[in-house]
Amino acid sequence: MVDSARFDVVVIGMGPGGEVAASRLLDAGLRVAVVERELVGGECAYWACIPSKTLLRPPEARAEARGAAGLRTPDLDWPALRAYRDTMVRHLDDTRQVDGYRERGATVLRGTARVVGRDPWRVEAAGQLLTADHVVVATGSAAVRPPIEGLDAAEVWTNREATALTEIPERAVLVGGGAVGVELAYFLAGMGTRVTLAQRGDRLLTREEPRVGELAADLLGRAGVTVRTGTQVRRVRREGAATVVDFDNGTHEPTDVVVLGTGRRPRTDGLGLEEVGVEVGARGLAVDERCRVADGLWAAGDVTGVALFTHVAKYQGRVVADGILGRDRRADYTGVPRVVFAEPEIAAVGLTAEQAAAAGIETVTAEVDLAENLARPWTYETEPRGVLGLVADRRRRTVVGAWAVAPLAGEWIHTAALAVRAGLTVDHLDSGIAQFPTYSEGYALAAERLGL
Ligand SMILES: Cc1cc2nc3c(=O)[nH]c(=O)nc-3n(C[C@H](O)[C@H](O)[C@H](O)COP(=O)(O)OP(=O)(O)OC[C@H]3O[C@@H](n4cnc5c(N)ncnc54)[C@H](O)[C@@H]3O)c2cc1C
Numbered sequence: 001m002v003d004s005a006r007f008d009v010v011v012i013g014m015g016p017g018g019e020v021a022a023s024r025l026l027d028a029g030l031r032v033a034v035v036e037r038e039l040v041g042g043e044c045a046y047w048a049c050i051p052s053k054t055l056l057r058p059p060e061a062r063a064e065a066r067g068a069a070g071l072r073t074p075d076l077d078w079p080a081l082r083a084y085r086d087t088m089v090r091h092l093d094d095t096r097q098v099d100g101y102r103e104r105g106a107t108v109l110r111g112t113a114r115v116v117g118r119d120p121w122r123v124e125a126a127g128q129l130l131t132a133d134h135v136v137v138a139t140g141s142a143a144v145r146p147p148i149e150g151l152d153a154a155e156v157w158t159n160r161e162a163t164a165l166t167e168i169p170e171r172a173v174l175v176g177g178g179a180v181g182v183e184l185a186y187f188l189a190g191m192g193t194r195v196t197l198a199q200r201g202d203r204l205l206t207r208e209e210p211r212v213g214e215l216a217a218d219l220l221g222r223a224g225v226t227v228r229t230g231t232q233v234r235r236v237r238r239e240g241a242a243t244v245v246d247f248d249n250g251t252h253e254p255t256d257v258v259v260l261g262t263g264r265r266p267r268t269d270g271l272g273l274e275e276v277g278v279e280v281g282a283r284g285l286a287v288d289e290r291c292r293v294a295d296g297l298w299a300a301g302d303v304t305g306v307a308l309f310t311h312v313a314k315y316q317g318r319v320v321a322d323g324i325l326g327r328d329r330r331a332d333y334t335g336v337p338r339v340v341f342a343e344p345e346i347a348a349v350g351l352t353a354e355q356a357a358a359a360g361i362e363t364v365t366a367e368v369d370l371a372e373n374l375a376r377p378w379t380y381e382t383e384p385r386g387v388l389g390l391v392a393d394r395r396r397r398t399v400v401g402a403w404a405v406a407p408l409a410g411e412w413i414h415t416a417a418l419a420v421r422a423g424l425t426v427d428h429l430d431s432g433i434a435q436f437p438t439y440s441e442g443y444a445l446a447a448e449r450l451g452l
């Protein structure tokens with residue numbers, strides 16, 4: 001064990017949360033060591049956001065082209081898409097990232113980090129003992145593997161294998177109807193796979209408005225996916241060369257692959273935190289509003305369990321860096337957008353009506369069928385679609401939540417995100433002048449429909 005120089009900060013895990021924190025601390029001139037056991041860029045860059053959104057784009061563009069008047073449906077070219085996906089994930093090579101951090105003055109260690117002491121913090125990694133005033137834990141999350149009988153004998157994909165796929169399977173059974181399940185189902189169905197999606201809950205995307213789950217199921221159905229809600233996989237078995245999935249309602253489905261989208265668990269195993277007296281919960285490391293776990297110990301990203309998004313990990317990375325630099329910055333998660341990338345996009349922000357009611361807010365809601373009310377859906381496609389919903393605080397007249405299932409909704413939901421974050425009133429949306437013809441014109445209509 002080499003006892004190396006003392007650092008101001010050791011960052012454990014270089015996904016989006018760790019990268020943002022490390023970059024800001026390096027820019028501020030601190031002595032920073034970063035430890036990464038796989039690839040600098042994390043899950044997001046290699047096995048999650050980047051490959052999944054790259055893979056989703058051609059089926060999405062194809063569906064859009066199908067809807068645009070006077071366009072012939074373009075052909076999908078899987079080898080070309082696969083090659084572009086490989087480029088986008090840097091062929092799983094992070095040499096340039098590592099070199100980049102070294103050039104900026106960071107000590108970059110490859111290996112698994114373990115906290116071995118505190119006061120001061122001591123971290124063991126790659127055969128070195130690092131001492132630091134601050135440790136940032138940004139170790140992310142891993143796919144949950146549910147205890148389904150027979151799963152080990154089958155071809156099983158988590159997000160890792162699914163986003164790194166080299167051939168398109170003929171048949172797939174997806175387990176889980178959250179963002180991972182919906183996006184992967186949309187992608188595979190778009191590529192020609194016969195997809196069944198089994199969701200334990202009674203609807204898809206259970207954290208969203210029930211109506212959003214309904215629209216998501218409808219969208220997947222149109223894309224050719226068989227959606228089974230209220231369904232659990234009882235067991236997976238081999239029948240000759242085939243894999244058969246038995247559902248709890250007595251039906252079964254032959255498949256080539258079982259794809260898991262059954263949630264994530266924080267990567268805290270083996271970090272050594274409990275041994276130095278830091279409590280680790282099932283949802284991860286509990287952080288205060290400065291993203292601090294304990295004096296000199298900070299956390300950012302999925303490992304905090306706050307909201308499992310790259311934009312939240314990056315935001316927390318900024319909060320952590322500011323905290324370490326002595327700035328008084330507190331995290332505020334109001335108005336974080338949530339987008340599920342399908343065609344059309346499924347976007348939401350703020351509270352659902354149920355969450356608002358639970359928070360003691362008396363709500364009023366409105367829903368607008370955009371195709372019935374706006375020009376843009378018609379100039380955009382021959383079978384126009386789009387629904388927008390608003391949730392408002394009746395008393396304060398503020399916008400507390402919004403959702404949309406419509407083309408490009410992942411972009412224009414940011415108007416609502418700003419409204420929710422800034423506490424804007426319904427009148428701000430109602431009195432705004434949106435460009436004609438756009439989907440954004442829907443906000444004024446929805447605001448008016450609230451009847452406040
Ligand atoms: C299929 C899929 C698609 C997604 N798409 C989106 C999307 O479109 N938009 C979005 O906002 N979010 C998306 N997400 C969520 C997003 O990937 C995560 O929220 C994000 O990666 C979290 O970043 P992070 O920095 O917390 O952790 P990670 O990206 O998981 O990075 C953590 C890093 O820590 C390293 N590490 C772990 N333990 C140790 C240790 N002991 N020592 C050293 N290194 C360690 C890991 O190797 C990893 O590189 C998606 C997730 C999935 C599964």
Ligand SMILES: NC(=O)c1ccc[n+]([C@@H]2O[C@H](COP(=O)([O-])OP(=O)(O)OC[C@H]3O[C@@H](n4cnc5c(N)ncnc54)[C@H](O)[C@@H]3O)[C@@H](O)[C@H]2O)c1
Pocket residue numbers: 146175176177178179180181183198199200201205206231232233260261262263264307308309338339340341
């Ligand atoms: N576009 C994006 O921003 C994006 C995309 C993908 C993932 N993510 C993030 O990744 C996180 C993980 O996503 P996820 O979809 O894996 O998890 P999730 O927790 O959002 O959803 C998992 C779903 O699977 C169901 N489920 C769990 N076990 C099951 C079983 N045995 N049988 C049937 N259903 C079962 C659950 O009821 C739940 O609805 C999310 O929190 C999300 O924030 C974001």
